[in-house]
Amino acid sequence: MKQLSTLLLKEWRENVRNYKVFWIPVVFILLGVTEPLSNYYLPQILDAAGGLPDGAVIEFPEPEPEQLLVAVMGQFQTIGMLVLVLAYMGSIAGERRNGTATLLYARPLSFTSYFLSKWMMASLIAMISIWTGFLAGYYYTAVLFSAVPFGDFLLFAITYSLWILLVVTMILFASAAMPSAGLTAALALTVLIIAQLVDGLLGSRWIWSPLKLPNYAAAFLDIGPDGGAFVGAVLLAIICIFGLAAFGIWFSKRNRSKAKV
Amino acid sequence: MIDEQALLLVLPILLLQLALMIFALVDLIKNPNPNGPKWMWAAIIVLLNIIGPILYFIIGRRNY
Numbered sequence: 001m002k003q004l005s006t007l008l009l010k011e012w013r014e015n016v017r018n019y020k021v022f023w024i025p026v027v028f029i030l031l032g033v034t035e036p037l038s039n040y041y042l043p044q045i046l047d048a049a050g051g052l053p054d055g056a057v058i059e060f061p062e063p064e065p066e067q068l069l070v071a072v073m074g075q076f077q078t079i080g081m082l083v084l085v086l087a088y089m090g091s092i093a094g095e096r097r098n099g100t101a102t103l104l105y106a107r108p109l110s111f112t113s114y115f116l117s118k119w120m121m122a123s124l125i126a127m128i129s130i131w132t133g134f135l136a137g138y139y140y141t142a143v144l145f146s147a148v149p150f151g152d153f154l155l156f157a158i159t160y161s162l163w164i165l166l167v168v169t170m171i172l173f174a175s176a177a178m179p180s181a182g183l184t185a186a187l188a189l190t191v192l193i194i195a196q197l198v199d200g201l202l203g204s205r206w207i208w209s210p211l212k213l214p215n216y217a218a219a220f221l222d223i224g225p226d227g228g229a230f231v232g233a234v235l236l237a238i239i240c241i242f243g244l245a246a247f248g249i250w251f252s253k254r255n256r257s258k259a260k261v
Numbered sequence: 262m263i264d265e266q267a268l269l270l271v272l273p274i275l276l277l278q279l280a281l282m283i284f285a286l287v288d289l290i291k292n293p294n295p296n297g298p299k300w301m302w303a304a305i306i307v308l309l310n311i312i313g314p315i316l317y318f319i320i321g322r323r324n325y
Contacts, residue, residue: 019284023318026281030311033274041267086319144270 003110007117015121020087024125027083028133031075036068036140065141065148066221072137073160076130077214081167084129085188088122088171090181092252097180101259111253115176119245122168130164131157152221159217159230162237166210167192169241173248179258208232210240278310285314288322296323 015021038045043060046052092115095101104114134157138148174187199211206212207229216225216233285306289295295302302321306313 018322019288019318022284023281023314026277027311027315030274030277030281037270037274040270083315083319140270 004113004117007113008120011117011121015125021125024083024087025129025132028076028080028129029136031080032072032133032137033140035072035075035137036144039063039068040144063145065145068141068145069137069148069156069221070218072134073214073218076133081192084126084167085171085185089175089184089188091118091122091172092175093178093184094181096259102261105256105259112249115172115245115249115252119169119172122172123165126164126168127161130161148221155220156217159213159220162234163213166237166241169244173244176248176252176255208236210237213237281311281314282306285317289317292322294323296321
């Protein structure tokens with residue numbers, strides 16, 4: 001326990017000093033705010049960009065506030081996830097290379113505490129980021145269009161949080177298993193993006209797939225997902241998180257000899 | 262074209278962008294060994310808003 005708190009303090013200092021605590025949430029807030037704003041000012045933006053003949057009239061349907069929140073989630077799914085992967089790809093693989101690992105591994109280190117401290121700090125920052133991002137998006141949508149019922153919004157954001165926890169665990173697992181930060185990013189992005197693509201194309205029957213969590217989150221803003229499928233996906237996601245974390249701990253122990261001295 | 266309401270709505274975004282840029286610039290000034298020439302990174306951070314600071318934090322810091 002003592003080791004975990006010391007390592008957590010180290011992680012926290014590192015994340016403050018490389019400004020990750022600040023810039024990752026700022027990126028997510030910007031993503032969350034841009035979507036409602038650009039929809040609101042779409043007519044003016046088109047007007048300013050020019051290219052339309054004089055007197056052209058385009059009727060813009062008023063976007064539903066739910067659609068805007070789902071669009072914000074879409075931004076998080078692409079740019080947001082890329083930012084998370086690139087920000088945390090080096091957390092274990094990079095330490096082996098830049099020398100921090102030699103300082104750590106020379107001590108009687110519990111790899112469980114080591115992995116967990118990284119996981120907790122990365123998850124904490126990811127959670128702060130997506131919640132501030134979603135709340136900013138929610139606020140702007142409510143001001144510019146109309147408010148989504150807050151209960152639905154909470155269920156949506158909580159479900160999406162579970163998905164992001166899975167993503168963070170996947171990134172750290174890849175970082176523990178791979179020899180370099182670049183390969184970590186490649187593995188994590190391939191698994192996350194290709195698996196989602198395959199799941200979207202072929203997986204209409206795999207209703208318990210944790211990869212469907214973002215879809216289920218979006219469904220909460222509409223009529224709500226199918227109860228059984230949702231519970232199944234949540235349970236499977238939790239099992240995946242524990243499994244990946246266990247493998248991550250095992251890999252970080254096994255790969256300690258790869259540290260560059 | 263720019264009315265007061267629009268300004269109030271867009272102001273938080275501008276402030277956040279500015280904050281991001283300042284964080285990146287402060288870090289760049291303190292960084293003894295960035296991944297590439299400092300003046301190049303300064304130009305990227307200032308000229309490309311949002312993307313510039315992110316690029317610097319991910320590629321330019323050399324933290325791995």
